[in-house]
Amino acid sequence: MVRCMRCGVRFSVTASAGSWDNYRGEVDGSGPLNEAGTLRARGVVAYQDSNTFKKAYEHQRQLPATSC
Numbered sequence: 001m002v003r004c005m006r007c008g009v010r011f012s013v014t015a016s017a018g019s020w021d022n023y024r025g026e027v028d029g030s031g032p033l034n035e036a037g038t039l040r041a042r043g044v045v046a047y048q049d050s051n052t053f054k055k056a057y058e059h060q061r062q063l064p065a066t067s068c
Helices: none
Strands: 002-004 011-018 022-032 040-051 056-068
Touching: none
Parallel strands: none
Antiparallel strands: 002 011, 011 022, 022 040, 040 056
């Protein structure tokens, strides 16, 4: 996680891997939209790709999300 105390911006990147070729990555960021910091926004993007013990079955998921 990276945080800028002076400007109030936060940013993090996460990656993970597991059994059955399970891979996931996330990017999360937030910060003020105005100089007073009274209005803030946050954005999250995640992607997951995984297989299972079943033949010819796999998951691919995307998650985009924003908020104010």
